[in-house]
Amino acid sequence: MTDLHYDITGHGPVLLLIPGGAGHPMGLDPMTNALSAQFTVVTYDPLGLAHGRLGEPVEDQRVQDWSDGARRVLDETLPEGESAYVFGTSSGAIAALDLLARHTERLRHVVAHEPPCVGVLPDGARQQAAFGEVCDVYRARGRAAGGALMTAVLEEREAGELPEGQPLSREEELATPMALFLRHVIRPFTAYVPEAGPSQARLTVAAGTDSRGQLLHRTAEFLAKAQQADFVEFPGGHLGVLQHPVDFAARLARTLLGTAPRS
Structure with missing residues (x-):
């Protein structure tokens, strides 16, 4: 069994954050600080x-x-008899959905922000193959090419000519969270299809206002309907948690505490 790694700040009901990418929580401090007045x-x-x-x-x-x-x-962190709020974004949102499906007994409300579980879409097999190609391009041509293709996939447009580049050495790759995401996370996580079924906890699927017309906004809307969940828009795009941390935190708090208007 692997060691657990996590940080705790604030006071109030427990809110578990699951970051995106390769799970590195870099850049989350501004949002975390904004939430810490209302949540642990x-x-x-x-x-x-x-x-x-x-x-x-x-x-x-x-x-x-x-x-x-x-x-x-x-x-380890949730007091006996209490239930937790959970927020996951991107790959972390997929983990949050699986947590909801398999360990719902101690959850109160899960917010999944732009989970790339594109297999739920009518064209899901094609979209999953596109993310598999992102992984292949990264391995063959490096991070710039893989990242450029991923951006094109997310925006549902032709990629055009990709940047030239070379594969990273294993040492470089292991020191770079984005490279770890492209090599070890993107393919298996985008292959995941959430289970549908009754749950003791509430589910809200979220997407960024700046993501309208893009793949993961479409995915979030489709998933919310399929799961009979709420759909809410958050500030910014796929990286809204980094782009607008204070406004994002306020929207998250309102959503979790039940006062956010439904979109």
Whole structure:
């Protein structure tokens, strides 16, 4: 059983944050600080990248491992008899959905922000293949080419000519969270299809206002209907948590506490 890595700040009901990408919580401090007045914010670091493990070996990731780790974090931090709020963004949103499906008993309300679980879409197989190509391009031509293709996939447009580049060395890759995401996270996580079914906890699926007309906004709307969940728009785009942390935190708090208007 792997060690758990997480940080705690604030006071109030427990709010578990599951970051996107390779799970490195870099850049989340402004949002976390804004939330800490209302919640005990528990920020999960699935691979321990912010806790001394950046540069250590990493294998292809499994959604279930992230959600099992999230459950263990709640076992350590959630007071007996209480239930937790959960927020996940991007790949972290997929882990949050799996946590909801498999460990719902201690959850109160889950917000999944732009989960790239594109397999739920009518054209899901094609979109999953596109993310697989992103992984292949990264491995063959490096981070710039892989990132450019991923942006094109998210914006649902032709990629055009991709930047030239070389594969990263294994040492460079292990020291770069974005590279770890492109090599070890994007393919298995975008292959995940959430289970539908009754849950003790409430689910809200979210997308950024700046993502309208893009793949993950379409995915979020479709998933919300399929899961009979609420759909709410948040400030910014896919990286809204970094682009508008204070406004994003305010929207999240209103959504979790039940006072946010439904979009």
